[in-house]
Amino acid sequence: MASITMKDLVKAYGDTEVLHHIEGDINDGEFIVIVGPSGCGKSTLLRMVAGLETVTSGEISIGDKVVNKLEPADRDIAMVFQNYALYPHMSVRENMAYGLKIRKIAKAEIDRRVREAADILEIGQYLDRKPRQLSGGQRQRVAMGRAIVRNPQVFLFDEPLSNLDAKLRVQMRLEIRKLQQRLGVTSIYVTHDQVEAMTLGDRLMVLNGGYVEQFGTPIELYDRPATLFVAGFIGSPSMNFLPAEAKDGTLTLGNGATVSGGGHSTGAVTLGIRPEHLMHDENGPIGISVQMFEQLGANTLLHGVLEGTDTEIVASMPGHVSTGEGSVMRFSAEASVLHVFDAASGKRIEE
């Protein structure tokens, strides 16, 4: 078990810098999820921790050892790849035992550990099969088994569930979480799926274009997103953004409606309201010209535009709502759930 520290980490390919000055402290036993859109540098960051990519500048330590120059084999980590990367010419048993065999661990001990891991992951009956004789989900388990038999200090996961179907993904997600809690091994998990990120991580690192946008617990990110990007990325359906003018604690929306908020700032801002925080209220300040309803069963998503403008807006209403297309419905929202961002920098404006 170990903590991981990233200090001023930079990665450049030639002249293009793809990761910019990443800072982050990961505590012993923590489950960290790195999340962000495609191409933002998640895999690169993970692979730097693994030792599969060189560090351009900065420092990575695992435990209290700087590992910048260490080979992957010497970092005491295990990694689960998106395509599983099982050895196709070896049986499941050999796949799992391989790392132990290289470390010259006694045969009996290897057998014991492989058995134990296979029991945890319920792949005991496949031990003598070749990877190609397994389903995607079973291969996924074998890949996990290969990681846990080694008993490493750190687990690294690079989108391990993205090749599975939706239902299996949810099931495996829970299993990974349980397994990690049981073993208590420090883990870094890369995904572009924000639901996966929210449910798995003790803390999330949101990456965008090679910058860390925010690093915090899922609830912090949901309640107090630090930037417009995080606000839009975390939460589903995603947050509504309404351009507004702030002056003396009042926000004036595009159609002249006003809501209180914005603190001491003046000038152009973006008001963020989550769809689930818009309350149906006959006297509310926010009018939505309803275009269509999306029935989800437990609740209904109302799609429309802010009255008198063409700013799209979504509200989530409890139960079944299906009448009112073409009309204007009014909503309000509590001051505590409004998010105000600087329109130019996208940074959150604190009250």
Next chain:
Amino acid sequence: MLKRVHFPTSLLPYLLVAPQVIITLVFFVWPASQAVYQSFLIEDAFGISTEFVWFENFAYLASDEQYLGSFGRTIFFSVCVAVLSMSAALVLAGFADRIVRGATTYRTLLIWPYAVAPVLAGALWVFMFNPTLGIFPYILEFVGIDWNHYLNGSHAMMLVIFAAAWKQIAYNFLFYLAAMQSIPRSLIEAAAIDGAGPVRRFWDHIFPLVSPTTFFLLVINAVYAFFDTFGIIHAVTQGGPANATTILVYKVYNDGFVGLDLGGSAAQSVILMILVIAMTVVQFRYVERKVEY
């Protein structure tokens, strides 16, 4: 299912394949059948009369010490050429697969020998190993080896093996490199994380995963060593000294065109033909099927 499109029958398709068919008939089928016919004939010493003798030529070969000796030599030669050129190519491809900078230059240089004509390749090696002028005999003298492939049969054999293997490295290299590059990178990375060093990764993963290519190349190299090395032998040793490097193809030529035993030579070439057909069948049967893993 799409409906098959029917074109009105015309002469065009036949015209288009005609050149290929004619070439095959003129340069393969006709000479091959001539060889088969010839192999059943014995000519008298003056070339005046010929006699149809059925399998007598073959029966004679089966008991001919020289022929059987040549057979054994050919197998030794082929195994050495295949093993030498394939292992050299495997190592080179292993390195080429790892390097990033200058990879293209490195690859291009390695492929050049393939473009050299066999006779020229032979000539090159003859020069390098010329007992009086060559650079290698000069160097070998320092370690006490008196190199002379004109007199020493083993030296001659080694020299033709080197020359033939060297020429085939480029071909094997290309196939090995392609096979290695189709192994997913993450697999090798997983092995690295599991603690395997470069050498271990090579033997535990890369080598088993390129085994279908190894099998394919084994057949190709055997065919090459059996049939395609005439030029090299002719340029380097002419089958000498004392037949030490007379492999089967060379013996066909030697007995037929030098010794003028046309019937016996034809019988030998028929046997070679059967061998090449057998190897081709093996290749088609098994190469397509991936080796089990």
